[in-house]
Amino acid sequence: MALRTVLVADVPSLPDSVYGLSEEMSKPTSFKMPGFSVIGHRGNGMNVLQSSDRRTRGFKENSILSFNSAAKFPIDFIEFDVQVTKDDCPVIFHDDFIYSQENGVVNESRVTDLSLSEFLLYGPQKEAEKIGKTLMRKSKEGQVLKWDVDSDDPLCTLQEAFERVEQSLGFNIELKFDDQIVYEREFLVHVLRTVLQVVFDYAKDRPVIFSSFQPDAAQLVRELQSTYPVYxxxxxxxQMYKDERRNSLEEAIKVCLEGKLQGIVSEVKGVFRNPSAIAKIKESNLSLLTYGKLNNVGEAVYMQYVMGIDGVIVDFVEEISESVTLMMIRPPSPSSPLPSSASKDDVAAIARPEFSQKEIDFLLKLLSQLIQH
Structure with a gap:
């Protein structure tokens, strides 16, 4: 693979038919976050195999089961990771490499080097009589562990997610690329075109957001279509990278403005350490979402609401969605009971709490100091 950085300016202005995309892609639609949004990380939460917290191993992450489990709670979107197999099928999987063990030997394969049929052989199979390859996962410490969860589910494709997940639930599709590779333009165009085709064929009226850590991919998917927002x-x-565009909120703003993107998804600690960036993001007419472990703490989520952040990506979907309702950040869903202290009139009048600028500055300074330690 050639090591050449993609420049959006290099992408020719070709008609949609040349890219092989649906004509619908040229029709822009407006998008606005539905109030303060709660987004389920990899569905009902990411798996942490070595954690003592059983919630991190409840449902297989990035699975249809996890997505529909998250849909039972009052959230707006689920976030999941999409890669494209070597035979051009968008599949949902987070890690760059997939692991299995046979006769005591651990085998490693890059997800994008597998065909769809090879990818689907890992883990539980849809046909009860079939036994899949033992699915393993490498921890941050380098250990390869069996991927055990309480409720397992087969690996899935992007098309299956559109077809089988509760229709009212929005999709935050992270376009996943390897941090260690500099991709050539033609490769990125091909991969993004493949994903976009599935989205336009199957999304129907479902809300969809695209996001990516790969700045060239983020700008390019915006170049290729104007229907769905890109973050x-x-x-x-x-964490620091060779590509300076990835190392600060200020650089993220530049990426968005240059590529006409709609928003930023930041690690929450980065926002708490640099709260002044929120005003710059808002002045640039950009939306701001966050992710990270602190988003599993109700008080940290409430503080973000006060600060004007538009939504949070969380692992503990049930707890945080309930906390958001109880803290009166947003009204409960029609199927859930009102908080005991709230009347229907109270819910109808929900608004952001009033704080003086002095009070907000104090809270932000305190948060910034806490995050440093």
């Missing part, structure tokens, strides 16, 4: 993902300085 740039950033660690905001929590």
């Amino acid at each position: 740039f993902l950033t660690d905001a300085g929590n």
Whole structure:
């Protein structure tokens, strides 16, 4: 693979038919986050195999089961990771590599080097009589562990998600690329075109957001279509990369403005460390979402609401969605009971709490100091 950075300016202005995309892609639609949004991370939460918290191993992440489990709670979107197999099928899987063990030997394969049929052989199978390859996962410490969860489910494709997940639930599709590779333009165009075709064939009226840590991919998917909003993902300085565009909120703003993107998804600690960036993001007419472990803490979520952040990506979907309702950040869903202290009139009048600028500055300074330690 050639090591050449993609420049959006290099992408020719070709008609949609040349890209092989539906004519619907040229029809722009307006998009606005539905109030303060709660988004389920990889469905009902990511798996942490070595954690003592059983909630991190309840449902297989990035699975139809996890997505529909999250849909039972008052959330707006689920977030999941999409890669494209070597035979051009968008599949849902987070890690760059997939692991299995046979006769005591661990085998490693890059997801994008597998065909769809090879990819689907890992883990539980849809046909009860079939036994799939033992699915393993490498931890951050380098250990390869069996991927055990309480409720398992087969691996799935993007098309299956559109067909089988509760229709009212929005999709935040993260376009997943390897941080260690600099992709050539033609490869990115091909991969993004493949994903976009599935979205336009199967999304119907479902809300869809695209996001990516890969700045060229984020700008390019915006170049290729104007129907769905595109967000740039950033660690905001929590981890440093050779590509400077990935290392701060200020650089993320530049990426969005240059590529006409609609928003930023930042690691929440980066926002708490640099709260002044929120005003710059708002002044740039960009939306701001966050992700990270702190989003599993109700008080941290409430503080973000006060700060004007538009939504949070969370792992503990049930707890945080309930907390958001109880803190009166948003009204409960029609199927859920009102908080005991709230009347229907109270819910109808929900608005952001009033804080003076001095009070907000104090809270932000305190948060910034806490995050440093």
